[in-house]
Amino acid sequence: xxxxxxxxxxxxxxxxxxxxxxxxxxxxxxxxxxxxxxxxxxxxxxxxxxxxxxxxxxxxxxxxxxxxxxxxxxxxxxxxxxxxxxxxxxxxxxxxxxxxxxxxxxxxxxxxxxxxxxxxxxxxxxxxxxxxxxxxxxxxxxxxxxxxxxxxxxxxxxxxxxxxxxxxxxxxxxxxxxxxxxx
Numbered sequence: 001x002x003x004x005x006x007x008x009x010x011x012x013x014x015x016x017x018x019x020x021x022x023x024x025x026x027x028x029x030x031x032x033x034x035x036x037x038x039x040x041x042x043x044x045x046x047x048x049x050x051x052x053x054x055x056x057x058x059x060x061x062x063x064x065x066x067x068x069x070x071x072x073x074x075x076x077x078x079x080x081x082x083x084x085x086x087x088x089x090x091x092x093x094x095x096x097x098x099x100x101x102x103x104x105x106x107x108x109x110x111x112x113x114x115x116x117x118x119x120x121x122x123x124x125x126x127x128x129x130x131x132x133x134x135x136x137x138x139x140x141x142x143x144x145x146x147x148x149x150x151x152x153x154x155x156x157x158x159x160x161x162x163x164x165x166x167x168x169x170x171x172x173x174x175x176x177x178x179x180x181x182x183x
Contacts, residue, residue, distance in 0.1 A: 001027055001081070001110070002034065008152055010108055015078035018102070020062065020069070021085035025051030032057055039073070043088075064089040070101035078104050083112045086140070087131040096143045108152065111140060 005012065012035040019028050023042035028051065032038050041062035042048050048059045060072055064085070080099055089095050099109060116134045141151060 001031065001083075004110070005079075008108075010079065012079065016076070016104070018069075018073070018077040018080045020080060020082050021064070021088070022081065022083065023047040023051060025055045025057060025059070027081075027083070028057045029055040035079075039077075041069075041072075064095070068094065069098045071098075073102050076102055076104035076107070078107045079110065080107070081110045081112075083110070084114070086111065086113050086135060087133055090133060092135060092140070092143050093146070096147045096149070100147045100149070109144070109149065113140070 002012070012031065015035045017031060017035045017038045019031075019038065019040045021042060022028055022040040023044065024047060025040050025042075028038050028040035032055075037058065039058045039060060040051055041060050042051065043061070043063050045061055048061045051057055052059045061067075062069065062072060065088070080103055086092065086095070103109065114131065114134060116136055144151070
C-alpha cells in the first residue's frame with residue numbers, strides 16, 4: 001500500500017486513514033505508525049474486536065449492505081481505502097455519496113478490486129465462493145465522477161501491473177516476490 005501511494009505521490013504522514021472492510025487488520029497494523037490515525041472497519045463484530053485487541057488499532061463495524069460510512073463517522077479522512085471489498089457493495093452509488101461526505105478536501109480514495117476479464121473468470125471457476133458483484137473500472141469511475149471525484153491513476157493508465165510492480169525491485173525480498181508473481 002505504501003509503495004502504491006508513493007507512486008501516486010501520496011504521503012501518509014499526519015494523515016487520517018480509513019481502511020474499509022480491512023480485516024483481518026494486518027494492513028492497519030502496518031500503517032498505524034505511518035499516519036496520524038487509522039481506523040479499520042469490518043463486517044464481523046468478532047473481527048472488529050480481535051483487530052482492536054491484537055493490533056491496538058481503532059476499529060468499527062461496517063456492513064456494505066446495511067450501513068452508511070457517513071453515519072458511522074462524523075470526522076473526515078485524508079485517505080479512504082477500499083481494498084478488495086466493493087465486491088460486497090450492492091449500492092455503489094450510495095457508497096460513493098457517503099465517501100464524499102467523509103473525505104477531507106484534497107483527500108484520496110484508493111480502490112483495489114478484481115476486474116471482469118477472461119483471466120479472472122477462469123480464476124473464479126476454481127473458487128468455492130463466487131463474488132456477489134464485480135464492477136468494471138468504467139462503472140466505478142462513473143459513480144465517482146457523478147459525485148465530483150477525479151481520477152488520479154488507474155490500472156488502465158498503466159496498461160498492466162508492470163508500472164506498479166517496478167517499485168518491487170528495491171530489495172531482495174521484494175525482488176523475489178515480484179519474480180514469484182511474474183512466474
